Amino acid sequence: MxxxxxxxxxxxxxxxxxxxxxxxxxxxxxxxxxxxxxxxxxxxxxxxxxxxxxxxxxxxxxxxxxxxxxxxxxxxxxxxxxxxxxxxxxxxxxxxxxxxxxxxxxxxxxxxxxxxxxxxxxxxxxxxxxxxxxxxxxxxxxxxxxxxxxxxxxxxxxxxxxxxxxxxxxxxxxxxxxxxxxxxxxxxxxxxxxxxxxxxxxxxxxxxxxxxxxxxxxxxxxxxxxxxxxxxxxxxxxxxxxxxxxxxxxxxxxxxxxxxxxxxxxxxxxxxxxxxxASPARFTDTSWIRPGKSAWSWLSENSSPGDFERQKAYVDFAARNGWSYVLVDEGWSSTWVPELTRYARAKGVDILLWFHWTRLDTPQERDSWLPLVQSWGVKGVKVDFMESDSQSRYQWYDAVLERTAQLRLMINFHGSTIPHGLARTWPHVMTMEAVRGAENWPSPNTNPVQVFTRNVVGSMDYTPVTFEATHRETSIAHEVALSVAYESGWQHLADKPEVYERHPQALRFLNQVPTAWDETRFVAGNPSNEAVIARRKGERWFVGAIAAGEPRTVSAPLRFLGAGLWLVEVVRDDAGEQRTDVLRDRRIMSPFNTLSVNVRRHGGFAAIICRYIPGRQTCDEPIRQIPPSELTVTPTGPVEVESGSFVEVSGTFTAPASTWIRDVKFGVRPPVGWSSQGEELTRSFMAPGESLQGRWTVRLDPGSGNSGLGDIDLPIAAEFRLPGDATGTPRVHVEQAVRTFVLPPAPTGSPYVSDLPFLSETNGYGPVERDRSNGEAASGDGNPLTMGGVTYARGLGTHAPSEVSIYLGRNCQSFTADIGLDDETTQTGSVTFKVLGDGGVLYDSGVIRSKGPARSISVGVSGVRMLSLQVTDGGDGKNFDHADWANARLSCDES
CATH class of the missing domain: 2.70.98.10 (Beta-galactosidase; Chain A, domain 5)
Structure with a gap:
């Protein structure tokens, strides 16, 4: 672009x-x-x-x-x-x-x-x-x-x-x-x-x-x-x-x-x-930018972003309720995010991914990670921990904004500065944090003031609406009202699916709330203890009222409404003391009326308002549901590929059994560094259950510097619209992939592992470091590898849980290393080192619980195609688990 x-x-x-x-x-x-x-x-x-x-x-x-x-x-x-x-x-x-x-x-x-x-x-x-x-x-x-x-x-x-x-x-x-x-x-x-x-x-x-x-x-x-x-x-x-x-x-x-x-x-x-x-927008085509609600698991269950199956459950929940996104926070793995993205897109849900800013702080890192996640189908990124107002950090903002705009990736800045008109200049900025949000357990007394201060200057990633995930001082209705009172282009709703489903009336309201608005009106309140805000999208108004302090009556004059009668559906707490689901009341009112609701301590209420038409029972609009379709691809197993070689792929797409679909496109989507032969198939309409078949030839282009090594997916995708989709509604995207394995050169001689390409890498904090300790979250920020006061020039610095995979091609006989906990931490962690060959355990250190001299190991790897170096925590969490594979080296054949 x-x-x-x-x-x-x-x-x-x-x-x-x-x-x-x-x-x-x-x-x-x-x-x-x-x-x-x-x-x-x-x-x-x-x-x-x-x-x-x-x-x-x-x-x-x-x-x-x-x-x-x-x-x-x-x-x-x-x-x-x-x-x-x-x-x-x-x-x-x-x-x-x-x-x-x-x-x-x-x-x-x-x-x-x-x-x-x-x-x-x-x-x-x-x-x-x-x-x-x-x-x-x-x-x-x-x-x-x-x-x-x-x-x-x-x-x-x-x-x-x-x-x-x-x-x-x-x-x-x-x-x-x-x-x-x-x-x-x-x-x-x-x-x-x-x-x-x-x-x-x-x-x-x-x-x-x-x-x-x-x-x-x-x-x-x-x-x-x-x-x-x-x-x-x-x-x-x-x-x-x-x-x-x-x-x-x-x-x-x-x-x-x-x-x-x-x-x-x-x-x-x-x-x-x-x-x-602010400066005018830097680009003109905003058709790919889509505000929306996101299911987000990190706050309610901190380890879940590392759990593929649990993230699928969040996708299923988002699909049932018409939420646009699932944000996968710290802990995701490149080994399963592409599959999660395919699973989600077939259900009408898109994936957003978290990054520590230091993973994107150089042009090389941005050119590596951002095109990769975009090729998976990820629609946006949450970038965290910038925590600086320096000129150099603002220059970084400029660079990452330009690159994400080029790739059509939306962005959320967390751990950031405040908005300075940035969303006008870069329209793909969906929200920014810069607030003491739900993850910091703020006092309810500080909630109203955000409406009149931080949220005035731009979208605010507060991560609201937590019924059980954080402290429980605010009422359920207060939390529901935050979805309107606080404006954010991406609204990351922060509790578990099961919690929301235990509050069906609250969830019903959340499913209706937009996240981008045509109009906003101040209704009532003051910065100290009360805020009532009305926002309009299309013909419907939404009201969010939040109060801090003792029970009272909160009133909302309806002067912002046009003339005539309006159906007002109020969501409020019941009169009891328990934190139960909200109640929903219907009223017919005019702009001359005032909506008054008795609220609990730290309570509030919310409302949906639409034009009253005789017989109209609700302001709710239907939730878009994606009917299941089917896509199969061949070959079904991993295919080994060398530079310049061809792969024949085919696919069969079967339309949903329950409905016609339209504007169908079906074809292979070769990744960067690959080319394809064969046309994309199109159909204006497909009948329920009708099938479409295609065959293509895909080639790994010789000398391509961006093709990657190891497991590479060749996606085959069908895109279509449903009969009732309005103009601008994203196509449903159904995708499967043929898995290939791009062969790297097998190691020869006696190479250090830190000199070899990693075919996959996961790490408990920051990247795996080559010839340095793990350090902190940034690449290259580690110290010399040191165990028991001895410094090692070569090796890997990791943080449990971690795993690095290296291709041996059955060409090596032994692996040697000096292992242990690095001296750099202030306290001692506990880890287990494992060496795996083609999935089987070749060496298990048992739990190492103290820093000190390294332990020397020698492991036979004859006949091993893929070597994995794994570190797990010692059963007490990952804090201080800085684990070194010093002098990690292979003994291999010369050819």
Whole structure:
């Protein structure tokens, strides 16, 4: 796919107010000479905030303040930045001013509103210091806020050392602040702007100033700059501090937007200003991007992502309930994920895979892993543990986003920074974490505030709706309501299938909830203890109401509905004390009514609302079910293949017995490095039970560098649509594979195992390391292999449970190694080493429970085709199980 800088679906119209010009950068609109020292900037929208920029004539320093009506919401606070070449915070003189109106229309794939429009006035104020160093200040004003950024038009490059940027909030303003860490997972605190402890705080930060609210954050941050945070310096002053000591731009500098969303609580909650300020979409075709609900097992049963059969159970559950995805988290294996993907796609479910970011931190790793999982049919990835706002980490974000977009893989950033408009620029970003979500067992008291802070700025991967997986302080109805109150393009629902099925009315509601919205409305609530949000998809409205604290009545005025009568189906807790399934009530109401529900302690309610038609009993829509079809392929057993050789494959596809199907495509899908002969078969319609047969010749292309070694699947697939499928509904994909074995060269002489290709590899944490200890999660981060104080230059560093397979081709006689627990861990693990030949155990060390001198082993491998080196935990879990195969070596024939 070709990536472009501007999306065809987005339109930006810029109206320039032209004034007499002085000398300026060619790309900037003409500007007029400045003679004043204060500039009041406004927006054309009634009720919009305004800003004032002031230049102190004696010190040459700049400040910015913001107002809503007659109230000052941000007092004058410093502007400017410092570079290695110049101090652009003082001694400034005005050069010129230009103004324009920016009108933008664009569409989103996720978020609180699909179709967006923005009207912003933009003023550029140019300044220079006594040495002639130039600083341009750009200020934008919209109906929902004020934002500014700096530009330094130096084509030779700029290195920023700090910003003077700050925000000054009245000290008595109520504040909801996030103590900063790089993954944004602390619990928010409620205090005042002045009384907040002096420390670092993360975005977004919310303040109540009189009758107004101010949400401070940043927008349009990428690898051109670093992220920042707020440092409370006393009183109501909050200084912007960069994540890096220096930020470098190779050409002219443009900083992110320092952003203040300003207005009443509805304005702040519904704001799209962060996206409005972001860079336009980098590509135009978003037809492959699909928000949806995902079944996710890691939180409720931590080891299950490593269990193929258990993941199939999650697929079956998702298929029964019309959920789009199953997310397979840490622990999945490449030995079975392709088969799981085939199993899921035949049922209308797609697979998402978890990655530690360090598995994708180099171009080589991205070019290895991402095309591979895409070839399996995986539709997206969850990437975790970035935990940095540095410029280098943002450059990594840029690189992985570009590569996943090229491969049409959607993405979720977990352990990440907050959204900065990223989902506008890269529409395949489905969600980001940056919240103290369900996996951290947050207090129910912190749930409402997320609606008014973190979730304002973009999709939030909270992993909600846990009935039994985590603490049980919130009510069942509160948890159900989170699926609406919290917006996320991928909503990873975090409990077990069996738990949801024990709550059939709750599950019925979850099956109906969309994850992408046409409209979002603030209904009622406050950041401290209550939030009621309404979201619309098509003709249906969904309401999510969550409360923290003691039992009460929560009310939702229905003014957001259109005229007429509406069917309102309310999902609520029963009146008892037990955590039982929710109840469902039907009411006929109008926009003049208020929906009031008595809620439990830490309770809530949810609702589905649709137009009332006489006789209509429910707002539920049918759940798409995929009828079973059949696909058989030949040959059925593994076929050995060498470079340049051909394989004859065939398949028979039989349509579902229960229905006609349409738009059928049937053919072989050769992987990268392979080519095929024979046409794809197509049919406009197939009758129930009708069969289609095809035959193809597949070739492993000589010299292909991407063909891989060992077990390679040659997929044969049928795709079709069901009779009632709407336009844009993905085809059903039914696939089976002919298994081949691409022969690597058999080892000769006395090679070290670390020099040989691994035909398969699994590891308990991070990758298996060659000639280093396991270390941490990143490739190459281990230490020298060390056991009992002795260092070994060669070998494998692993972490139980692990297994490495090496092809011997029956050409070797013995395997030798020095085995044991590596010295690098702070505590001692326990492991068992096993050597397997063609599946049979050739050596078993028994449980090794202490670090110390290595144990030398010699194992006969005569006649062995495939050697596997396996480490299992000692029965007490995998913590500290760093196991070394030092000096791992083979003795083989010379030819």
């Amino acid at each position: 070709r990536l472009s800088r501007v999306a065809g679906a987005a339109t930006a119209l810029v109206l320039n107010t032209v004034v007499p010009a002085i000398g300026s950068a060619a790309e900037n609109p003409p500007r007029t000479l400045i003679t004043e020292n204060s500039w009041t900037l406004t927006a054309p929208t009634a009720g919009a905030p305004s800003a004032r920029v002031e230049l102190n004539p004696s010190s040459g320093t700049l400040t910015l303040s913001a107002f809503r009506g007659v109230q000052t919401v941000l007092a004058p606070a410093a502007l400017g930045l410092r570079t290695t070449q110049a101090d652009l915070t003082r001694g400034l003189s005005p050069l010129g001013r230009s103004d324009r109106t920016v009108l933008e229309w664009y569409t989103m794939t996720t978020g609180k509103r699909r179709v967006r429009s923005a009207v912003m006035t933009e003023t550029r104020l140019a300044f220079a210091n006594a040495s002639g160093a130039r600083l341009d200040l750009l200020v934008r004003i919209s109906a929902d806020g004020v934002a500014y950024r700096y530009e330094v038009p130096d084509p030779t490059g700029v290195t920023v050392t700090s910003e003077a940027s700050a925000f000054s909030v009245p000290a008595n303003s109520t504040a909801w602040l996030l103590p900063y860490n790089a993954q944004y997972e602390q619990a928010r605190i409620e205090t005042t702007a002045g009384a907040a402890p002096p420390r670092d705080y993360g975005y977004p930060s919310l303040f109540k100033v009189g009758d107004n609210f101010v949400l401070l954050t940043e927008s349009d941050v990428d690898g051109r700059y670093a992220g920042s945070r707020l440092v409370h310096e006393g009183s109501g002053s909050y200084q912007v501090v960069l994540a890096d000591a220096q930020v470098h731009s190779s050409g002219a500098l443009r900083t992110p937007w320092r952003t203040a969303i300003i207005g009443d609580l509805a304005t702040v909650t519904e704001s799209t200003l962060v996206d409005d300020l």
